[in-house]
Amino acid sequence: MIVAMQDVADEKQIQQVIDHLVKMGFEVHRSTGARQTVLGAVGAVIDFDIRNLELLPGVQEVHRISSPYKLAGKGFRPEGTIVKLANEVSIGGNEVVVMAGPCSVESREQLFATAEAVSKAGAKVLRGGAFKPRSSPYSFQGHGEDALKLLREAGDKFKLLVISEVMEISQIPMMLPYVDILQVGARNMQNFNLLRELGKVRKPVLLKRGIAATLEELLLSAEYIMAGGNYDVILCERGIRTFETYTRNTMDISAIPIIHKLSHLPMTADPSHGTGRRDKVSPMARAAVAAGADALLIEVHCDPDKAWSDGAQSLYPEQFTKLMAELRMIAPAVGRSIE
Ligand code: PEP
Ligand code: MN
Numbered sequence: 001m002i003v004a005m006q007d008v009a010d011e012k013q014i015q016q017v018i019d020h021l022v023k024m025g026f027e028v029h030r031s032t033g034a035r036q037t038v039l040g041a042v043g044a045v046i047d048f049d050i051r052n053l054e055l056l057p058g059v060q061e062v063h064r065i066s067s068p069y070k071l072a073g074k075g076f077r078p079e080g081t082i083v084k085l086a087n088e089v090s091i092g093g094n095e096v097v098v099m100a101g102p103c104s105v106e107s108r109e110q111l112f113a114t115a116e117a118v119s120k121a122g123a124k125v126l127r128g129g130a131f132k133p134r135s136s137p138y139s140f141q142g143h144g145e146d147a148l149k150l151l152r153e154a155g156d157k158f159k160l161l162v163i164s165e166v167m168e169i170s171q172i173p174m175m176l177p178y179v180d181i182l183q184v185g186a187r188n189m190q191n192f193n194l195l196r197e198l199g200k201v202r203k204p205v206l207l208k209r210g211i212a213a214t215l216e217e218l219l220l221s222a223e224y225i226m227a228g229g230n231y232d233v234i235l236c237e238r239g240i241r242t243f244e245t246y247t248r249n250t251m252d253i254s255a256i257p258i259i260h261k262l263s264h265l266p267m268t269a270d271p272s273h274g275t276g277r278r279d280k281v282s283p284m285a286r287a288a289v290a291a292g293a294d295a296l297l298i299e300v301h302c303d304p305d306k307a308w309s310d311g312a313q314s315l316y317p318e319q320f321t322k323l324m325a326e327l328r329m330i331a332p333a334v335g336r337s338i339e
Helices: 011-024 108-121 145-157 169-175 192-200 215-227 255-262 271-275 278-290 317-333
Strands: 002-005 027-032 037-042 059-063 097-101 125-127 161-165 181-184 205-208 233-237 267-269 295-299
Touching: 002 011, 011 027, 011 037, 097 108, 097 317, 108 125, 108 145, 108 317, 125 145, 125 295, 145 161, 145 169, 169 192, 181 192, 192 215, 205 215, 215 233, 215 255, 233 255, 255 267, 267 278, 271 278, 271 295, 278 295, 278 317, 295 317
Parallel strands: 097 125, 097 295, 125 161, 161 181, 181 205, 205 233, 233 267, 267 295
Antiparallel strands: 002 037, 002 059, 027 037
16 A cells, blocks of 8 residues: 655654554555655555545545455465366367357247257357346346246257356255255445355355445455355456446446456456447457456347347347357457367
């Protein structure tokens, strides 16, 4: 941490800040220039609030240098994390893994037709909501365990792994036999009790960025899961709320290289929720792969015009097949592959 003192700060104020830093557990290095004194505080302390220092008399500004997370930070595993799934699929290696399927599981016919199409096109993981976090309590809330059974069956039939969203702690044990990845939705990114429980699970977790969450907050949420011993965390950018209304959310492509700089965890992009419009999903998926995404999460529906949720942002199977062909051209240009 760097503490810059005001040019008018007197010796007593400087000493008070030094004492405060030492009490916090830091070793303090002082440099006094012609006008100002700057204090460099080094140490292994990670849990502190810089505002407590900013409030001390004579302090001009305080900058945190070390990150507030340790397990999720790049330094914990500079070589990067590869999350190994079943069937020799892994996320974070050379291959960009595509997860695709409907927003929610509606019926056997809908799920199987969609699963067959995405599998043929080259997806490795089948997505589908069994528990749906909907803005309105009157909207379809998901078929629950029946949907999970269908997901497993369709996944096994079409050689796809399965990802589905877990909304609360009580659903975890019920979901474990059916899914290969547990998804934490944007609305639950800071449900710390849920994150702690997922830390006890030995199954990969895909953690979505909250609607108004900073990347530091996303990494701190990942830290909750990792602190429990579950290091198989996959992060996901799914668009954030901004003042732009043209798209449902603003897809933050820059989050991908930023996360790769700050963390060793693999990064996924969800251009479906990121844009909310079918016509913008493919361009953003292409951009995400070009920016270094390790995986994509894309909504595809066999008949999007009749979808029970998020039809407008779901690709037609033909669009998805075309997108996969485009991604297969883009991935090698950035040193990656897509099967
Ligand atoms: C979803 O993937 O179905 C979903 C609800 O996404 P998000 O949490 O990003 O809104
Ligand atoms: Mn959706």
